[in-house]
Amino acid sequence: MRDLPSFTSQQSTGKSRVFTRAELIAIAVIATMEQRYGIKRAAISAILDRLLHTLQAPRQLDPLACLLIVTGEPSVSYTTLSQCPSEGLVLPLSPIFDQLDTYLGVKTSHKQTEISFGPSALRKVARNSSPG
Numbered sequence: 001m002r003d004l005p006s007f008t009s010q011q012s013t014g015k016s017r018v019f020t021r022a023e024l025i026a027i028a029v030i031a032t033m034e035q036r037y038g039i040k041r042a043a044i045s046a047i048l049d050r051l052l053h054t055l056q057a058p059r060q061l062d063p064l065a066c067l068l069i070v071t072g073e074p075s076v077s078y079t080t081l082s083q084c085p086s087e088g089l090v091l092p093l094s095p096i097f098d099q100l101d102t103y104l105g106v107k108t109s110h111k112q113t114e115i116s117f118g119p120s121a122l123r124k125v126a127r128n129s130s131p132g
Contacts, residue, residue, distance in 0.1 A: 020056075021100075022052060022055040022056040023052070024100055024104075025055050025093075025096060025097070025100060026048070026051050026052055026055055028096045028099060028100060029051065029055075029067065029091060029096060030044055030048075030051075032091060032096065033069070033089070033091070037089060039071065039089075043071040043074075044071075046071065046074045047069060047071060047074040047075070047076050050074065050075060050076040051067075051069075051076045053076075054067065054076045054077065054078050055078075057078070059078055062080050063094055064080040064081040064082055064092075064094070065078065065079075065080060065092075065093045065094065065097075066078075066079055066080065066081055066090050066091055066092045066093055067079070067089075067090075067091045067093060068085050068088045068089070068090055068091075069088055069089040069091060070087065070088040070089070071089075075088075
């Protein structure tokens with residue numbers, strides 16, 4: 001995050017930093033852009049202010065919501081998958097929203113997870129062998 005001026009200029013003193021929901025979504029979007037699509041930080045830095053502005057703007061909830069990102073111009077717009085863009089990186093937001101909601105505890109994960117009960121003793125229960 002230190003390479004992205006919009007985040008470093010707002011850092012508070014000390015080790016704690018409180019992020020807004022839009023900033024957390026932006027961090028997840030940036031991580032996806034870097035890890036999945038190989039977009040360099042310099043290109044991300046050029047659109048970061050537009051990205052934050054787009055994510056902070058009021059919008060309708062839509063399960064098909066996505067961001068249309070064009071790094072050459074640069075531009076970021078909120079759109080839906082039902083619209084067909086002419087060019088740019090189309091980044092679906094639903095997986096990012098789900099991941100963030102699960103992380104924040106707003107939504108529980110539907111994945112099966114291991115429940116650790118630890119060791120326990122089983123007792124033999126006597127069964128009546130006579131027919132009833």
